[in-house]
């Protein structure tokens with residue numbers, strides 16, 4: 001019998017995950033797996049558990065949580081000799097990775113998706129210094145804003161608190177000097193925001209990075225230049241309508257390597273959580289994760 005490890009974050013999605021615990025474990029067992037459950041208690045646990053699953057030759061790892069939990073699990077699975085299949089049930093506020101693979105956000109529907117999932121797709125992940133990411137890195141005004149959101153605010157208001165803090169930063173119209181070093185090019189800009197996306201879903205915007213594929217071996221880098229007046233409205237609406245990369249204020253680059261630095265101290269936001277400060281070195285690990293998913297329709 002094949003075995004599966006369920007890595008379960010009971011705090012995710014405002015603790016909603018608990019209500020679906022039995023349905024999730026039943027769904028995995030019905031797929032024919034012998035199940036071991038590991039419950040996270042704190043930051044970093046999911047990475048340790050996922051690395052254990054690799055060492056113990058598990059066949060499948062199922063993460064239950066938000067993008068933060070998925071990021072931690074991927075950090076445990078990356079660059080291990082044996083790598084189990086990976087899938088998840090999303091319980092976060094944004095759930096970019098679920099959006100990217102077309103997994104429903106509704107827990108019942110996501111569990112139905114898990115039951116039907118029978119296809120292995122090898123998907124890319126990004127490497128940022130010595131860590132890994134699956135969705136997005138943001139640097140600049142929005143990333144600085146997330147530092148101003150307290151955990152209490154985040155729990156109470158969810159994504160809204162980010163948007164409120166983000167909107168404050170937008171009106172302050174902050175921009176930062178950045179240098180992006182690519183294999184054959186160097187770009188210096190005064191940037192409002194730099195976004196490095198692995199998939200088409202970035203912070204819940206599913207049309208921002210339309211060209212991105214899960215297995216294209218590329219990072220999709222958007223440098224949003226300094227914004228003035230109505231530029232901001234235009235940029236936000238272009239992110240919703242699929243014309244973001246065509247805007248005059250946006251530089252769009254596809255690459256498998258980049259280095260991002262700044263003369264000033266800048267934070268990063270990696271897959272929705274605080275990451276390390278610049279400089280960062282970025283690489284793509286192509287088709288690195290064995291994702292278990294449903295057939296694309």
Ligand SMILES: Nc1ncnc2c1ncn2[C@@H]1O[C@H](COP(=O)(O)OP(=O)(O)OP(=O)(O)O)[C@@H](O)[C@H]1O
Pocket residue numbers: 009010011012013014040041042043044065066067068069070091092093094095272
């Ligand atoms: N038992 C626990 N109690 C409280 N926090 C936990 C527990 N287990 C893990 N965590 C924290 O939860 C974080 C991940 O949360 P995750 O992102 O998955 O859910 P979320 O915050 O609901 O979603 P989102 O990131 O989309 O807002 C981990 O980095 C860790 O710090």
